[in-house]
Amino acid sequence: MTLDELRVGQEARIVDITLSGAIGQRLLDMGFVEGTCVKIVRNAPLIDPIDLLVRGYHVSIRHAEAKGVEVEPL
Amino acid sequence: MIRIALVGQPNSGKSTIFNHLVGYKAKTSNLPGTTVEYLKSEALIGGKRAEVVDLPGIYSLTSLDQAEAQARNFLLDGQIDAVLNVVDASLLSRSLELTIQLTEMQIPIVVCLNMEDEAKRKGITINTEKLAERLGVPVFSAVASRGVGVKEAVERAMEVAHAKPRVPFSTYSDDVEKVVGELVKELSCGLAQQIGLAPRLLAIKLLDGDPYFAEQARKNSFELHQRTEQLKDSLGKIRGSSAEDILSAERHNLAMELFEEVATVGRPTVGLRDKLDTLLMHRVLGYVFFAAIMYAFFIVVFRVGSMIETPVMNLFDRSIDMLAQVIPNNGFTFFAVKGIIQGMAGAIGIVFPYLVPFLAGLAVLEDVGYLPRAGYLMDVFMHKIGLHGKSVIPFILGYGCSVPAVMATRILDSKRARFITAALSTMVPCVARTTIIFGLVGYFLGAHWAFLLYVINILVIAIIGKVLTRLFPQVTPGLILExxxxxxxxxxxxxxxxWLRVREFIILAWPLLIGGSLVLSLFEYARWDYYLNLAFRPVTWSLGLPLALGVTLIFGIFRKELSLIMLFQALGTTQVATVLSAGQMMTFTLFVMFYIPCVATVAVLARELGHGKTALVIGATTTIALVVALLARGIAAMIA
Structure with missing residues (x-):
């Protein structure tokens, strides 16, 4: 499952970052690594961006990027 | 002189600390050979003079981001005596990865745990002594917004800058250390010495696949390059992943271990934040609040602005009257002095009263933390024209003045986004153009017609944005917005x-505004109106405007609001409605809204984008102005 498929309020654990390049690197730098928990704060299908809670801070990414983050729902 | 660099992740409070240290003396500079900006200033720390450098916020030292690579090179080229690593204590686990990377650089370092109060609210308690012991570097906790703890941390940074203690590095897992050790052996007497870098740091950078150092290694010797690749492969084989990923995971684990050792996470106090965000970032209500905040913001700015403008302008008007009594009002001297006074009046009396409250209001919105939320809301629209939500900030600034708007495009990452945003933001009606919209259309035709012009403006900008994205196709840059x-x-x-932004404006725009007014006044003295009108004849003729309006358009290139003042003069009456039809007024104002940005804007465009792109913007905006105004003329003719 990928991050963009989660519903609001759902929590998940990151399994893998499949995004490459600068954007993937940036996500890694911001703490999107295997095992990290993310919570979906705001998300609407087709409406960007998604608001996430990761490691105690909020970050917004688009569905396109969220697709590159493999997760397993908790 | 000792030089101390403030390094930290975005929003960690570096600027607050910097402001505390240096006040208003800061200067902006560019990192060598780039447009990446940093601030620097001299400061008195513990009675000694030092230079404090505020580098742009960076998440890590590994990223491929231009700003981060430049900041890293700046730190590495040996000009920095000590690093003050500013850490948002409420985000300690994430921030420690950068701290670990910084210690690898072997520059004397002091860690400043900022925003301790915010950490407490999140239920995080940090054992500072333990963190200092584990990292082997001094750690101070601080609340920079209230000035707590800043002095101690900076004074300590000053001490380590002098004493230059060895900075202990964190050790990775055995298998990684073994590979690092192998590579260090290869480097010790060769490349590391040559570029003056700690062999361990260079080894890690090479394993990290850092493009800059990889290039250095390749140039140095092909064998070294091969050996590096070999070691990367062997490391990758052991763990079944790439060397880059392994190192990044290692650093992450180190940071997590460290975090769990020094911090305890309790129950967070339920904050105002979540409640506010459910409103301000709401799918529907968010936009309502956005509109309301912007509306209130502009109302306040224009109230304050007009309060200051009237008396200041009166002062300048009176001084011109007085001038006419002192020297004959038809001589060269009179026109020269008058031009300069008018230029000063424009610079001080018209632009300033609005620009200062505008920038102050925007700085407040920025400091409160509203701007990223505006970026979040606007991303949907910006995405459609291939831009980031972040591009909304230059657009908002554009309603004040195009000069700071263009400067603000520096916050954008890609050159393409910078160009598109800068080009589009010059078309946003600034204060000066607002004067024309309200002074002409609003006054003679009514406020709803003025409002219509703003709507047309936004539509045109959206269409041009769409066209530009087609012309410069590229995968839309991803958005990661904290x-x-x-x-x-x-x-x-x-x-x-x-002050920083106003000073930039003064340095860049004032000479142009005053010089421009002088030139125009001399045109008036030489009675060149006729020739100027003739030069603009193709425009006035095709738009169905009186020939006499040509000169107003030339004046508008120097300062937009002059178009209105000159309009009265050119038509010989302030009762414009008796001379111009409603359609002509709309056509004229639309043209003025879009055509060539004013000289000050052109100057800042040239500085930020280069001459070629600036010429492109001038040509394109003039064409757009012509097309839009022609359409308006056509529609007006159809209605009449």
Whole structure:
């Protein structure tokens, strides 16, 4: 499952970052690594961006990027 | 002189600390050979003079981001005596990865755990002594917004800058250390010495696949390059992953271990933040609040602005009257002095009263933390024209003045986004153009017609944005936008920001505004109106406007609001409605809204984008102005 498929309020654990390049690197730098928990704060299908809670801070990414983050729902 | 660099992740409060140290003396500089900006200033720390450098916020030292690579090179080229690593204590686990990377650089370092109060609210308690012991570097906790703890941390940074203690590095897992050790052996007497870098740091950078150092290694010797690749492969084989990923995971694990050892996470106090965000970032209500905040913001700015403008302008008007009594009002001297006074009046009396409250208001919104939320809301629209939500900030600034708007495009990452945003933001009606819209259309035709012009403006900008994205196709840049917590704005920081931007405006725009007015006044003296009108004849003729309006358009290139003042003069009456039809007024105002940006804007465009792109913007905006105004003429003719 990928991050963009989660519903609001759902929590998940990151399994893998499949995004490459600068954007993937940036996500890694911001703490999107295997095992990290993310919570979906705001998300609407087709409406960007998604608001996430990761490691105690909020970050917004688009569905396109969220697709590159493999997760397993908790 | 000792040089101390403030390094930290975005929103960690570096600027607050910087402001505390240096006040209003900061200068902006560019990192060598780039447009990446940093601030520097001299400061008195513990009675000694030092230079404090505020580098742009960076998440890590590994990223491929231009700003981060430049900041890294700046730190590495040996000009920095000590690093003050500013850490948002409420985000300790994430921030420690950068701290670990910084210690690898072997520059004397002091860690400043900022925003301790915010950490407490999140239920995080940090054992500072333990963190200092584990990292082997001094650690101080601070609340920079209230000035708590800053002095101690900076004074300590000054001490380590002198004493230059060895900075202990963190050790990775055995298998990684073994590979690092192998590579260090290869480097010790060769490349590391040559470029003056600690062999261990260079080894890690090479394993990290850092493009800059990889290139250095390749140039140095092909064998070294091969050996590096070999070691990367062997490391990758052991763990079944790439060397880059392994190192990044290692650093992450180190940071997590460290975090769990030194911090305890309790129950967070339920904050105002979540409640506010459910409103301000709501799918529907969010936009309502956005509109309301912007509306209130502009109302306040224009109230304050007009309060200041009237008396200041009166002063200048009176001095011109007085001038006419002192020297004959038809001589060269009179026109020269008059031009200069008018230029000063424009620079001080018209632009300033609006620009200063505008920048102050924006700095408050920025400091409170609203701007990233505006970026979040606007991303949907910006995405459609291939831009980031972040591009909304230059657009908002554009309603004040195009000069700071273009400067603000520096916050954008890609050159393409910078160009598109800068080009589009010059078309946003600034204060001067607002004067024309309200002074002409609003006054003679009514406020709803003026409002219509703003709607047309936004539509045109959206269409042009769409066209530009087609012309410069590229995968839309991904958005990773951190939404920080709300903060009480600090007056100090707000004032310092306003001053920094105003000073840039003064240096760049004032000479042009005053010089431009002088030139125009001399045109008037030489009675060149006729020739100027003739030069603009193709435009006035095709738009169905009186020939006499040509000169107003030339004046508008120097300062937009002059178009209105000159309009009265050119038509010989302030009762414009008796001379121009409603359609002509709309056509004229639309043309003025879009055509060539004013000289000050052109100057800043040239500086930020280069001459070629600036010429492109001038050509394109003039064409757009012609097309839009022609359409308006056609529609007006159809209605009439």
């Amino acid at each position: 939404i920080p917590s709300y903060k009480v704005p600090s007056i100090r920081v707000v004032l310092a920001k306003v």
